[in-house]
Amino acid sequence: MxxxxxxxxxxxxxxxxxxxxxxxxxxxxxxxxxxxxxxxxxxxxxxxxxxxxxxxxxxxxxxxxxxxxxxxxxxEIKELSTKYLAKEMFGGFTVGFLTITLSIFILYSLGYYQFIGISTANYPIKLFTTLVVAALIEDLFIRGLILRELENWLGTHIALVIIMLIETSHFFNPNSNLFSLFTDLCWGFTMSMLFIYTKRIWLPFFFHLGWNFAQPFYGSNLTGLNDMGTIIQSRFEGPLLFTGGAVGIEGSIITVLFLLSIGIFLYYRSNKEGKIIKRKTIKL
Incomplete structure (x- = not known):
């Protein structure tokens, strides 16, 4: 050739x-x-x-x-390696779901979240499988392909910045506000670190799935969408900064701080374990 x-x-x-x-x-x-x-x-x-x-x-x-x-x-396609699949599947989904759960618990304690009832009638299985495919498209291509290629080419830090900027495309989702830009940047950072720490898509994918499932589970909008079904019927009443408003619970400052904390922790671990790739020096 x-x-x-x-x-x-x-x-x-x-x-x-x-x-x-x-x-x-x-x-x-x-x-x-x-x-x-x-x-x-x-x-x-x-x-x-x-x-x-x-x-x-x-x-x-x-x-x-x-x-x-x-x-x-x-x-070898290491980003799809199934060696630690069970661990990353249960761990990722659990942490993603619990991050939203903790935010809901805090809102409930503050009186900003009210439980009304519970029913699976408004949550057909096709809504969950829709989330599965949507999460895979994002994580396979943004994390498994774009982040991986950029990290190997430009180093981890430049790749992180680019992916964070790409994630701001969520700003065009319904009901987004200025705070949504900060949320998107934090999302891009933490989801990238979930991949960088493992070098596989499974941890970010299952975290993403747990995160997305938990929001309609608790009766919240999902990234501004109000047609993703509900399991718990609830009411959010309180300051927009805390409830997330029409964006949903992921737009809450509480949720974003939890999300950012996960990313910072994984960055620290990745740096300590030598998983941060430095930019290659180009010889002239």
């Missing part, structure tokens, strides 16, 4: 663009031309068909990424 072509193909930005384009193209094509037509034809109830479609899409994303980069990089 011509050296200039090889250099272009293995340039980090090229790999990021090709990786996202190829994997998402397969994801969209298989979902729209195979999974949906087949399952909608076999199963009339979309509350049953949609979760199955989401499960297929989940594995399409993982397998397309795995085989693409096995061929592309000719390496």
């Amino acid at each position: 011509n050296q200039s072509i090889k250099k272009f193909l293995y340039f980090p930005i090229t790999k990021i663009i090709l990786g996202i384009s190829i994997c998402l193209s397969l994801f969209v094509a298989i979902q729209n031309f195979i999974s949906k037509p087949l399952l909608y034809n076999l199963i009339q109830d979309k509350n049953i068909a949609d979760p199955l479609i989401h499960i297929i899409s989940f594995f399409v994303l993982l397998l397309s990424y795995y085989f693409l980069f096995r061929f592309y990089d000719k390496r």
Whole structure:
């Protein structure tokens, strides 16, 4: 292969663009031309068909990424290693869920959160599987691909700043406010550190899933969305800075401080354990 072509193909930005384009193209094509037509034809109830479609899409994303980069990089795909999967699955989901739970408990103690009732009628399983696929898309590409490539190319600190800025795209979600920008930056920092500490997507992915599931579980909006179902019927009343308002509990200063604390702790551990990659010196 011509050296200039090889250099272009293995340039980090090229790999990021090709990786996202190829994997998402397969994801969209298989979902729209195979999974949906087949399952909608076999199963009339979309509350049953949609979760199955989401499960297929989940594995399409993982397998397309795995085989693409096995061929592309000719390496072991360590970011998808399942060696510590059980530990990172239960640990990530638990910490993500408990972070929101602690915030809810504090709001309850302050009188800003009221419990009304509990019912699963407003939370079909397809809402949870939607969260699973959405979290995987974000964590596979932003953490597993973009962060990994940028970290190896530019070093951890520059990669962190870039990912934090990318995460501010959540600002365009419904009901966002100026404080949402700070929330997004903290989210980008902590989610990046969850990946940097393990070098695998599973800890941030399951943290993300626990975090996203906990919000509608407690009756909160999710990132400004009010159509993600509820399990606990509740009422939030109090200062916007504490309740998060229409953004949801993740927009609360309490939640953001918990989130930031996790990121700072993991940065300290990563630095202590030599997991922070320094920027390579370019020789002229």
